[in-house]
Amino acid sequence: MDEPIATSAIWTVIILLGLGTWLIRFSFLGMIGSRQMPEWALRHLRYVPVAIMPGIVAPLVAWPAATGGTLEPVRLIAVIVALLVGAYLRSTLGSIIAGLAVLYSLLAIVY
């Protein structure tokens, strides 16, 4: 390894990133408080979970790090099963159990 990272650099990053992240999280919750938000804003915010989570997941499914970045059928099938079971049963726990069960049984069969 070349020269180590300076202690001051490490602490600066820890403190600024910690503070900045908290400010991002606090932002709207802190500033708006109990004031009424306009209807158009509420209409957009209703879609935050379905707008963000699939966007996080899609690249992880399409290019999984563990397979060196190539699409792999076992992981794809596991995610699809988790999605369908979760949507059908309206259950997060059911979705997790189904997804992991499919992932591990297929991995055991295939490899």
Added chain:
Amino acid sequence: MSRTASPFWQGAQNGLPFTLMIVPFGLLFGVVATEAGLNLFQTMSMTVLVIAGAAQFSAIAVLADHGPVLVAVATGLAVNLRMAMYSAALVPYLGAAPLWKRALIAYGLVDQSYAAAIQKYENTPEMTISDRLGYFGGFFCTLSPFWYGSTLVGALIGSAIPPEYALDFALPITFVALVAPAMRSLPHIAAAFVSVVVSLLLASLPYNLWLMVAGLAAMMTGAALEKWMKQNG
């Protein structure tokens, strides 16, 4: 024995399956931070103060690469920008809470706690504000010790879980499980679809910016379709 559990305990119970999912992530962070040259106290300070895995990994990667400090901070913050949307989305449910309680909620506002809480709040409109705070608190109090603890173990033993266990995939399944029950209307499904397509198309954008673009495009899709369906349905 038909006594219903308090919101805090409901949250605590609902947090349990997610503990399993964050452990590999925390272990890996402990390992990566230690290998990059952070000592135990620095690694734990970062994991406790920042408490956002993906941003911590990104910032450490810049530092390990001897990139400038401000670039490391900006990269981590860009990864966390999505949390501003979580913060806004919680306002209608938690905005009336006292400021110091909102400040505490902000500390615990991670992907899992946000998605689990918003699902619970939407499905249970009769919850009072203290019920909602209790649920969030219970969920976070279950989850956080596993995050801190797994980082500590990773930093101490210095080896991550081998890839054969496919635990890398616990995270995607967690996130799918958190939104699958919300796929209840055409605008929700359309928004999720746009999010997937845009994030794949723009995946080469730096600093996780593709996620912000995908998220905004998906929110606009959902909101526009909802409005259109109301006017034409």
